[in-house]
Amino acid sequence: MIELGKFNTLTVVSRRDNQYGFDGGELGEIALADQDAPDTLKVGDTVKVFVYIDGKNQTIATLQTPLAQVDEVAWLKCISLSHAGAFLGWGLPKDLLLPFSEQKGKIVEGRSYLVRLFLDENNRIAATMMLDDFILDQAFYYKDGQAVQLIIADETDLGFKAVVDNQYWGVLYKSETFQPLQKGQALTGYIKKVRPDNKLDLVLNQEKYGQKVDATSEKILAILAKRGGYVALTDKSAPEIIYDTFGVSKKVFKQAIGGLYKQRRIVIEEAGIRLVDQA
Structure with a gap:
């Protein structure tokens, strides 16, 4: 069919x-x-x-490939405005209609918008900005650690809402997400946890916590050696600075330097960490 x-x-x-x-x-x-x-x-x-x-x-x-199919979410640019609505570029010669009834707020030519493609009453493809009419809050059949495809939606106080596999809403928490994210950005993520209410908590890195700490420990030692044995960062430093330096959360960093301190491979000073001379 x-x-x-x-x-x-x-x-x-x-x-x-x-x-x-x-x-x-x-x-x-x-x-x-x-x-x-x-x-x-x-x-x-x-x-x-x-x-x-x-x-x-x-x-x-x-044979051409559009930027999205029906039932998919995409970040598309407004090419022109008309009496019928806005027209979006989507990779095919004929632009995609975003009808007035499916718009939220003022549409500006040249700007991009997060939309979902659907078939209208005449079976023609159209776009809608009313994502909540299609994207569900509760998801089923996912497992913790499962890889999923994400499209970043709105930033919130908690972090970022993301569309999971074009079907469900999920949350990337700000405290666990340090890389810059843009609305409409598509990337691979992972199910951190399926909550009791079947809502999805997401992460961008699948690595298990213990493995993450071990890998971070090795990275800390390598960076210390490269920088003359001292880095001006401690467990009291800002999470953003820790992430910029080591690419991990503050929690993982604290666990890693704690382990290295117990192994007597580093000294934790007031303003930074120092490599212990193993000679």
């Missing part, structure tokens, strides 16, 4: 000059819209194509 607004693997059933047709099942033959289709295609080949309904209400296919 053909899925509109998504990639489908279809079979070439006709070729006339450089015009191709695909088997669309109950939809009939679907034309390839690309004018510069490769001449290596032949009848019987199976090809992955993006299928959608164009402005003439015809079902067509393209």
